[in-house]
Amino acid sequence: MVRVAVAEPRTDGSAPAFSLLGYGMVPSAGMRRGAVVDVAAAAERIRRAVEKAGQHAGVAIEHAYVGCGGSGFGSVHAKGIVAASRADGEISDMDVGRAHTAARSNLPALGNKEVLQELVVQYAVDKDAGLTQPVGMIGNRLEAHMLYLTAFSPHIRNLVRSVEAAGISVDDIVPSPLASAHATLTKHQQQIGVLQLDLGGETATCAVFDEGSLLSVQVFPVGATHITHDIAIGFQLPLEAAEAVKVAHGAIAGEENAFRRETVRFGEYAPDIPTAISRWDLSVVMEARTTDIFELVEKYLRKMGRSGLLPAGVVLTGGGARMPGLSEFARRSLRLPAEVGTIRVLDPEHELAGDPSWVTAVGLAAMMCTDSRQNALRSFIPNKFSEHIMRFFKSLIP
Known part of the structure; x- marks a missing residue:
């Protein structure tokens, strides 16, 4: 999905330090594992998402800060x-x-x-x-x-080219894990040790914080879309029907006896397929791929010497974090406390505050509207470093 959030700083000193004016979302195209592979297709979806966000916010959008993650990050x-x-x-x-x-x-x-x-x-x-x-x-x-x-340099060049082809000037490229952490993690969590696991469509991104610092980032080329593919293959369903079944009935780490009594009828999503299965059969297929993902995460934590040793546990974000039972599965698999992340920089009553799929877009908007982002740039990036990067990439774009 392509997500756009529009925000402006608040000047009255109230919390949060920004106002979310609007947002827009459209299905992505021209992208694979978070990287642009078709500039024209990606630019069209970006343009549509920006148009929706602009209409929602009642403003014209000409400049943007762009999050960067996915494969190669x-x-x-x-x-x-x-x-x-x-x-x-x-x-x-x-x-x-x-x-x-x-x-x-x-x-x-x-x-x-x-x-x-x-x-x-x-x-x-x-x-x-x-x-x-x-x-x-x-x-x-x-x-x-x-x-x-x-x-990867080609990924950044293609990303910048797609955004500018959509008629938007790129002010800066911001690492997506930093934006996500800004939206969801408290300073206390980052101080005592926490893993943020962003389960996107085609990638799973791990970011480990300890003693207030980001220690490491790792991106795995597997995500929630692969679970949809497994459902499609396992039950011979069209992809659209498989996704609908996953959203409506999918769950991880469910109670077997209860799930065996629940029936999933494929005919509701694909009229020419009258097959019915138990919800347990569906959860078995979903859990197999989820196990693969968490085995990669556990291996990563062992390599860092943090396996089972992060007191603040794992905070799950991204669209895949909405799967029922995922936090319990994470707790058992990683032997850590686990929770689905909320967008802490928003008012708890805001309609997006409880949606983990929006953490990067909203976190990015929040960072750009607060002094902490500018302070971070001054502290961590040498003078003119980010401007040098943008000049370098733009020099390579015809």
């Missing part, structure tokens, strides 16, 4: 080490800048990937690690542990 770590420059050993802003530069120089070869954003994981002064602000501390050596969010 990921993260890489690097560390920069420098000696304190002052004779008394006090760490200065200049030392921090030098450490960031040293970390960038230690980045592994990225090939055809580009850095979208640079984030501080932690600083260390001598053996004192876990610091968020080293300036003013005394020591001989400063270490900057950095995380770089990256994406």
